[in-house]
Amino acid sequence: MRITDAKVIVTCPGRNFVTLKIVTEDGVSGVGDATLNGRELAVASYLTEHVAPALIGRDAARIEDTWQYLYKGAYWRRGPVTMSAIAAVDTALWDIKGKVAGLPVYQLLGGRSREGVTVYGHANADTVDDVLVEVARYADLGYKAVRVQTGVPGLDTTYGVSGDKLFYEPADAAIASEATWSTEAYLNSVPGVFARVREEFGPGLKLLHDVHHRLTPIEAARLGKSLEPHALTWIEDPVPAELQEGFRLIRQHTTTPIAVGEVFNTIWDCEQLVREQLIDYIRATVVHAGGITHLRRIFDLAGLYHVRTGSHGATDLSPVCMAAALHLDIAVPNFGLQEYMRHTPETDAVFPHGYRFEDGYLHPSEEPGLGVDIDEELAAQYPYRPAALPVNRLLDGTMHSW
Template sequence: MKIVDYELFQVPPRWLFLKLETADGLIGWGEPIVEGRAATVRTAVDEVMDSYLLGKDPHRIEEHWQAMYRGCFYRGGPVLMSAIAGIDQALWDLKGRAFGAPVYELLGGKTRDKIRVYQWIGGDRTDEVGTEAEQLCDVGYTALKMDAANQMRHLEPPAVVDEVVSRVEHVRETVGPSIDVVVDFRGRISKSLAKRIAPKLEPFDIAFIEEPVLPENLEYLPTLASQTTVPLATGERLYSRWDFKPLFERGGVDVVQPDVSHAGGISEMVRIANMAEAHDVAVAPNCPLGPIALAASLQVSATVPNLLFQDHGFDIYPAPKSAADNYLDDASVFEFMDGYLDLLDEPGLGIGIDEEAVRERSQRNLNWHNQVWRQEDGSIAEW
């Protein structure tokens, strides 16, 4: 068996799909993407595929991962690791289909029968986040995530800090004590401001604070951890086990959040989860992406023992048609009930892609990029 062809499809709203094909007609799908840098990652996938993977046996996944990573002098980073991630997903999809088994079986088998999931609530006003939180609880979620704030200066007056606290307090009062609430700082808050805000959130028993500091400033995480009882999480902007290594060595982290489309794919995400287990750290995979990425992430979540819960980025409960439904043969494969998703038991990643719909939608003119946020004085703020 050899890989003889591949195609890339940039599709709405901001996703990039990869299709691998073997000489005997077997198809595998992956989702290599950096949000807002789809064209850049596309070029990286082209380089890897054309210079190395075409003509190779797709079953030798570990060898290919090592070659893609170690076969160049400059390694790591979001672009290269996201390209590798999507290719790795597609290779696992191919292998699962070839053996007639879901990927989690090839990874050692399931450690659970269903996967707890959580979703993000938007809204800038306190009443908006409360309403959205209530809506998620009403359809069955037992965990949710909210933003702490929008752009923040390095230090803010008490009124701004109180506003953050009041938003969290309102959500906690709305959903009650049986729901896990994650508060996402998104790295928008400085270490100086984080140490003021984090202790004020302790009375609300939140599940954890996500990205309390920027990935560039993770050396301050142990200090922050010593100043609050709130668990701390990070990792969606770390891209390999080597990025996570100093995080585990320094301590201070309670939950890691690798993204299967950024952190080297299924192969690397399993290794990161295993490293986390050895350090008594839970895993809550990040996945605000499309259906292929979610399927790949769920295959990992089905097998790693230290899973806390799984993020997802599009509607999976009974609701108006989501963007992901446009690309699936059967959108009901993401079976949601009482805060959990069923395992994907079909071969490979466990989903069927509507290739005709992917081709049609890839013809649209897409140019999604992050906004550039500015402070009141015109300086650049964290997005």
């Protein structure tokens, strides 16, 4: 079952996506997501110039060998561009293997460990009163878990707060826009927000919050401690994860669970955090962590240390990635939560898929393979549009983590 074609498709049905489509000599095709938000063309070029030519003639059934070939054979290992490209190949090959076997991919991963995948939505608004309305909307839709983000008094913009409440997209301009940040104002406002939300919705709804790498370890410890009365399921990305020892300090001061990993690319990015039990949820995702093959390794390591999964699932991950994530989520024993930001109708039309949302759960497709495809003719009607993620500065103009 030799590979005869590997095509890179870039499309923008509301936001940019990069998709790899692999075709075999038997006419079986598979798709993989290669989207890297704000750097899409870097991955598209890596695939087109370096990866796709090397795939022609290879046996599509040899998923592990192909993964090792692309990882070890490149010499320049790791990094978001390389690992997103490898992920696209790996995901497409799993799609092909499922179609050849006549089974959904999760059956090839060991079958179901649960009936549905618990997902969380994003409730956001400028004010606390308005965010209560948004949390209620998600609760009415059946969500059992909600991430809560609000504006910070004194700041013009705040990460996670958007005009469109269902389709948040932070890449907002061809050249990166600039936001301002005050840690003091943020730390003073967040505990009051969650006090109001918990008072309104009681103990049954899972609540989450994304810090987006903006604090130092001692600041994150203060935040976690202040949120303990409100029993959050997690605080996400409390500090930049390059200095992993910093998580020890957070652990010493708070029992609020910690989730991290949406920017991680390999098992080596999280090995220390997992092994020392410094986190509770690992948020690595299929497209940025080397595909189904490598993400399964990360999840298996996490399971040994009581760390559960909480994969990234923002709108910059296409329905191809979401479909792949659901097959892994439904199969692994240490699943925790899956982020689910809905795609626009235009995106759903370009990527027809069989997964579905019902009563707070996503269910993977039962079709052979991943159960998702790309409509190439429709995709061609949405050409690439330059879009960059914002950057962040403190009030005095110092660059700060966005």
